[in-house]
Amino acid sequence: MITRDDVQARLDALAKPVGSLGRLEALAVELALASQSLTPLTRPRRLVLFAADHGVVAQGVTPWPSAVTTAMVETILGGKASSTALATVHDVDVRVVNAGMIQPPRGPWPAHFNAAAIAPGTVDLSCGPSMTLDQFDTAWALGEVEAQQAIEAGQRLLIAGEMGIGNTTAAACLTHALAGIDADTATGSGAGADAAMRIIKRDIVAAAVASLGGRTDKAALAAIAGFEIVAMAGFYAQAARQGVPVLLDGYVTTAAALIAERLCPGTRTVMIAGHLSAEPGHRAALAQLGLTPVLEWQMRLGEGSGALVALPLLDSAGALLCDVARLSDIGG
Numbered sequence: 001m002i003t004r005d006d007v008q009a010r011l012d013a014l015a016k017p018v019g020s021l022g023r024l025e026a027l028a029v030e031l032a033l034a035s036q037s038l039t040p041l042t043r044p045r046r047l048v049l050f051a052a053d054h055g056v057v058a059q060g061v062t063p064w065p066s067a068v069t070t071a072m073v074e075t076i077l078g079g080k081a082s083s084t085a086l087a088t089v090h091d092v093d094v095r096v097v098n099a100g101m102i103q104p105p106r107g108p109w110p111a112h113f114n115a116a117a118i119a120p121g122t123v124d125l126s127c128g129p130s131m132t133l134d135q136f137d138t139a140w141a142l143g144e145v146e147a148q149q150a151i152e153a154g155q156r157l158l159i160a161g162e163m164g165i166g167n168t169t170a171a172a173c174l175t176h177a178l179a180g181i182d183a184d185t186a187t188g189s190g191a192g193a194d195a196a197m198r199i200i201k202r203d204i205v206a207a208a209v210a211s212l213g214g215r216t217d218k219a220a221l222a223a224i225a226g227f228e229i230v231a232m233a234g235f236y237a238q239a240a241r242q243g244v245p246v247l248l249d250g251y252v253t254t255a256a257a258l259i260a261e262r263l264c265p266g267t268r269t270v271m272i273a274g275h276l277s278a279e280p281g282h283r284a285a286l287a288q289l290g291l292t293p294v295l296e297w298q299m300r301l302g303e304g305s306g307a308l309v310a311l312p313l314l315d316s317a318g319a320l321l322c323d324v325a326r327l328s329d330i331g332g
C-alpha cells in the first residue's frame with residue numbers, strides 16, 4: 001500500500017527544491033495514489049464514450065431533440081467532434097458504446113463501435129422508474145466489460161465520456177439524491193436550457209427524488225439514472241477492482257462516479273477529477289467523493305472533453321515521478 005507520505009518523500013528527494021513544482025506535485029501525489037505506484041504511467045490511455053437517450057426529454061428539460069444524440073455519435077465516429085479532436089491530439093484511443101440510443105448511428109460501423117443498446121432510451125423518469133433492475137444490471141455489466149477489455153489491452157488510464165441529450169436531468173437527480181444538495185443547486189442549464197426551462201427541469205428533479213422517499217439503494221438509483229450513466233458507473237467500479245486510475249470528466253460522469261461509490265464503496269480511490277464543470281452542483285458532487293478538480297475552466301460540454309483537456313497535466317505529473325533524478329544521485 002503506497003501512502004501519501006511515501007509519494008511526498010519521493011517528490012521531496014527529486015533534483016529540485018522541495019515543493020518547487022507547486023500544484024503539479026499535488027497532482028503527482030493523486031496520480032501515484034490512484035495508481036498505487038511511485039512511477040505511474042498515463043499511457044496508453046483510452047476514452048470510452050457511452051451514448052444513450054432519455055425519456056424525460058419529452059418534458060422540455062433541454063432545448064435539443066434526442067436526434068442530436070445520434071447526430072453527435074455519427075460525428076464522433078467520423079472523428080469530427082470536440083472529444084475526438086482532443087483525443088487525437090493527446091494520443092487517446094477511443095471507443096464508442098451505444099448503451100441505449102433511440103436511433104443508432106448510420107452504418108457501416110467501425111470496429112471501435114459497440115452496438116449493445118439496452119433499449120431505445122429510458123422511460124421518462126417523471127412518469128415512473130427510468131429503467132428496470134435488469135436493465136440497470138445489463139448497463140452496469142456493459143461498462144464493466146469495456147473497462148476490463150481496455151485493461152486487458154494494456155490501457156493504463158481510463159476515461160469515460162458520455163453523449164445523451166437530457167442526461168443532465170438524470171445527473172441532477174442523482175446528485176440531489178447522493179451528494180446532499182437541494183434540487184435547485186443540483187439543476188443547471190445543461191446544454192443550454194434557459195431560465196424557464198431550468199425551472200421545469202428543477203421541479204422534475206425535485207419530484208423524482210422526493211418519490212424515492214430518501215432511498216438510495218440500487219432500485220432507487222435505477223429509477224432516476226440513464227443507461228450511459230449506469231454503464232459509466234460499472235466502468236469505474238471495474239477499473240477500481242483492477243487498480244487502474246480513471247480521470248473523471250464533468251457533472252454527468254461524476255453522477256456515475258457517485259453511483260459507483262454508493263454501490264461499490266472504495267471506487268473513489270482510483271478517481272482523479274479532470275475539471276470543475278460550470279454545472280452548479282458539480283462542486284458538491286466532487287466534494288462528496290473527496291476530489292479536487294485539476295482545472296476550473298467553466299467547461300460544460302461532456303463527451304469526456306474536460307478530462308481530455310486536463311490530461312496533459314496528468315502526463316506532466318507522471319513524468320515528474322518517472323523521469324526526474326534524485327538530488328542524491330546528482331551529488332546535491
Ligand SMILES: Cc1cc2ncn([C@H]3O[C@H](COP(=O)(O)O)[C@@H](O)[C@H]3O)c2cc1C
Pocket residue numbers: 061062063064068072162163164165166167168169189190191192193301302303
Ligand atoms: C451538439 C451537442 C453536442 C454535445 N456533446 C455533449 N453534449 C452534452 O449535452 C447533453 C446534456 O445536456 P442536456 O441535458 O441539456 O440535454 C449530453 O449529450 C452531453 O453529453 C452535447 C450537447 C449538444 C447539443
Ligand SMILES: O=C(O)c1cccnc1
Pocket residue numbers: 168189190191249250251252253277278279299300301302303
Ligand atoms: O458537466 C457536464 O458533464 C455537462 C454539462 C453540460 C452538458 N453536458 C454535460
